[in-house]
Amino acid sequence: MGVFASDTQVGLLGRSRELAALERVLATARAGSSTVLVLRGEAGIGKTALLDYAAGQAVGFRTVGISGIEWEMELPFASLHQLCAPMLGRLHELPGPQRDALSVAFGLREGKAPNRFLVGLAALGLLATAAEAQPLACLIDDAQWLDKESIEVLAFVARRLMAESIALIFALREPDDHPELAGLPELIVNGLSEPDARALLASAVRVPLDPLVRDRIVAEAHGNPMALLQLPRAPTELAGGFWLPGRRPLASRIENAFYQQFRSLPPDSQRLLVTAAAEPTGDGGLLWRAASLQDIPVDAAAPAESEGLVEFGARVRFHHPLARSAVYQRTPPPDRRAAHRVLAQAVDPQLDPDRRAWHRAQAATGPDESVARDLERSADRAQGRGGAAAAASFLRRAAELTPDPARRVTRSLDAAQLDIDAGGVEQAVNLLAVAEAGPLDDLQHARLERLRARLVFSQVRGSAAPRLLLEAAQRLAPLDAALARDTLLEAVNAAIFAGHLSEGLGQREVAEAARTAPPATMPPRTVDVLLESMTSLLIDGYAASVDILRHTLQVIWQEQQCNVADTERRWLWLACPVTPEPLAPELWDDDAWHELATGAVRIARDTGALSVLPMALTYKACYHVHAGEFDIAAALIDEASAISQATGNAPMVYPALLLSAWQAQESPALDVIQTGIKDASARGEGRTVSFAEYTIAVLYNGLGRYDEALAAATRACQYEDLGFFGWALAELIEAATRSRQPEAAAAALDKLTERTRASGTEWALGVGACSRALVSDNQRADELYQEAIEHLGRCRIAVHLARARLLYGEWLRRENRRQESRTQLRSAYEAFSRFGADGFAERARKELLATGETARKRTISTDTELTSQEAHIAKLARDGHTNQEIAAQLFISPRTVEWHLGNVFAKLGVSSRRQLRSVLSPP
Secondary structure (H helix, E strand, O other), rough: OOOOOOOOOOOOOHHHHHHHHHHHHHHHHHOOOOEEEEEEEEOOHHHHHHHHHHHOOOOOOOEEEEEHHHHHHOOHHHHHHHHHHHHHHHHHHHOOHHHHHHHHHHHOOOOOOOHHHHHHHHHHHHHHHHHHHOEEEEEOOOOOHHHHHHHHHHHHHHHHHOOOOOOEEEOOOOOOOHHHHHOOEEEEEEOOOOOHHHHHHHHHHHOOOOHHHHHHHHHHHHHHHHHHHHHHHHHHHHHHHHHOOOOOOHHHHHHHHHHHHHOOOOOHHHHHHHHHHHHOOOOOHHHHHHHHHHHOOOOOOOOHHOOEEEEOOEEEEOOOOOHHHHHHOOOOOHHHHHHHHHHHOOOOOOOOOOHHHHHHHHHHHOHEEHHHHHHHHHHHHHHHHHHHHHHHHHHHHHOOOOOOHHHHHHHHHHHHHHHHHHHOHHHHHHHHHHHHHHOOOOHHHHHHHHHHHHHHHOOOOOHHHHHHHHHHHHOOOOHHHHHHHHHHHHHHHHHHHHHHHHOOOOOHHHHHHHHHOOOOOOOOOOOHHHHHEEEEHHHHOHHHHHHHHHHHHHHHHHHHHHOHHHHHHHHHHHHOOOOOHHHHHHOOHHHHHHHHHHHHHHHHHHHHOOOOHHHHHHHHHHHHHOOOHHHHHHHHHHHHHHHHHHHHHOOOHHHHHHHHHOOOHHHHHHHHHHHHHHHHHOOOOHHHHHHHHHHHHHHHHHOOOOHHHHHHHHHHHHOOOOOOOOOOEEHHHHHHOOOHHHHHHHHHHHHHHHHHHHHOOOOHHHHHHHHHHHHHHHHHHHHHHHHHHHHHOOOOHHHHHHHHHHHHHHHHHOOOOHHEEEHHHHHHHHHHHOOOOOHHHHHHHHHHHHHHOOOOOOOOOOOOOOOOHHHHHHHHOOOOOOOOHHHHHOOOHHHHHHHHHHHHHHHHHOOOOOHHHHOOOOO
């Protein structure tokens, strides 16, 4: 890649469209708004030249540039470190947790493995801080070769930039390279037109060419500028003015042209370039130490620079990545290994042990326990910097170089487990195959089976996983009791996900097998407490398990307060209503739900755990839907979606479905619900299918289409899925009574009553009383409706209180008690209107009209003039949070917060944070 010097000006033929796009990007950043562009195109198409042009046009910018290196992809955060290195002098300006995370990631200090998206927030803050003094242009070439950690962070940054003077430009090859960048603004760089290609070829070839040969070159180059510039340069291929192209792919032929230049150099220059090509960082000092060990003179650099292949300085830069690839890949393996060997000798083992281990591994000719042991130690350090994926890359190579078959099995299993945790399915499959071929003892064989089962569950959270995990747990039981219990909980987890679509083994069968597991250690771990409570619920039934479920919630809450270790914290998310073990909603415990939801979000934010923060946010969003706080729920859902998009993970769609159902957004809700049902059915996720059916029942009950609501609720209640089965029963009872199907209502009521009475919470008792009122007559119905309203008025679940008032008002009207009915219906209508539950609000309005009272149409509140993001930021500012605190919470920069607040003030007609309290609804 080029130097990205501000005085670089490249005359580019036929690139007016691309140059204009780059100039717009720079102009936008110069004007104070962030902008991102992804250049995609084949090797040699001119992406590097375009980045050089952008660097030359970035007058007044601070320009930083990096180029991905194929064989550096296993070094965590290496590319990000290179990009941020010029700005590390401002590291102290970041908040403490961000500063610490970035320092650990870059190896500047030791510490626990940082979450890579807390590192992302730190990188975002560092770039935003640097851009305050002058606009910043970040130019990233060959992004397809960035290490996984760096590209995930940079993709996160790209999606969170908004109001900073930053231009972030990526260049990479194939559309499938780094899906993390998918969805960002992109520009496809195509080949040159035929006239431009002819002009470029004429400028490159200084010997006469037969016109037919010239036409053939232009045709076969397909407008690729590098092909037109480099391919005809080999004199032997142009002898007599003719040219015979090779049959290799175009990129390979371009590499061959570079290689011919390399082969024309003196022997010392060739050895110097091979050594430079083998060192990923381009560290000039390290290169010359290695050159000295090989007795390569300093003047060996001059011929290579004269050929235009490379530039030597503090950093060694090849003219083009294909030039480096040509030198490295076409050098005989013994010579490459010799270069790595001498680089390993030149690396300071105290300052950079991991790079030394990496070079030693590349130099190895066969199994070597010393090298494997160094890589294993590097894996531990890599996990501290880059997490599971980084550690797995070192352990994979360590396993390859391990001479002892038994030890190779252990390292392969350890690496496979890390790859599964990091989502490296293909690598894990290969490692498990290696482990299976080795001599396995009983424990290793059991671990192998467990990892295979976990792979199945990670790929398809459905039908086959429960049986495989249970078999693995049973094999582990006599060998490692703790690991066996972990696996049993995973089996229960998988069975709950699979629900009615499980293959062979249902929830009860898995729970019965789990009950025979070896006893827990003392004191029991969170995993043990969860396993005991879940097996009790699935075997002994709801009423018999209430006490132990409450105890489990208390344990989880206590561990939240203690900020329990990461290895245990993963089970805290199991209290979520859209994940397998939704304990608080299962118990109808709205207080516990609120506390756990708040704690889950707090821990995820504090630790920067963006892999689970969207889940925690949607957990909290579901609570706020039931509390009638739809605006808060929508903001949390938007935030969760933005983070999922930034991290490249699938969004948590089901809270959005629930919100849409309550808001009566029929068409969009049904489109997403039906797609979700189809996808979940294909994966074997029965619980997801049932949840989607429950949301359809809510939607149609709100719209007063009771037959359709009954059909959906009946499907949702066919299997006792955890967390919402009781809710679905209540929907079924209402729909059945309105559809004049008393038998269906009575059967559902028996099941619901068992649960609500055993729970005994105000929420449970209120829903139970309301449901019994629906199937009761006269005086008893009147008493039950009043009882329901009394109970629900003492809990946080405002939507069910409004539902009870609506149902009571409807009953009173049918009893010709119009004055009393108006009181209940008016209260229900006002509540539903305030929530934004349009279907139920309209239902209440029509009932009010039937009593002879005119209901005011719902008015738009001040809050709705703002976007969800603006409303969220405005409320945080109203509550006293600083710009930096808001930025950390929403994973944006303080400058973006300031920009949003400017829009908020303009829309609301205020000029200060203090005035927000008077125009926004109270917290």
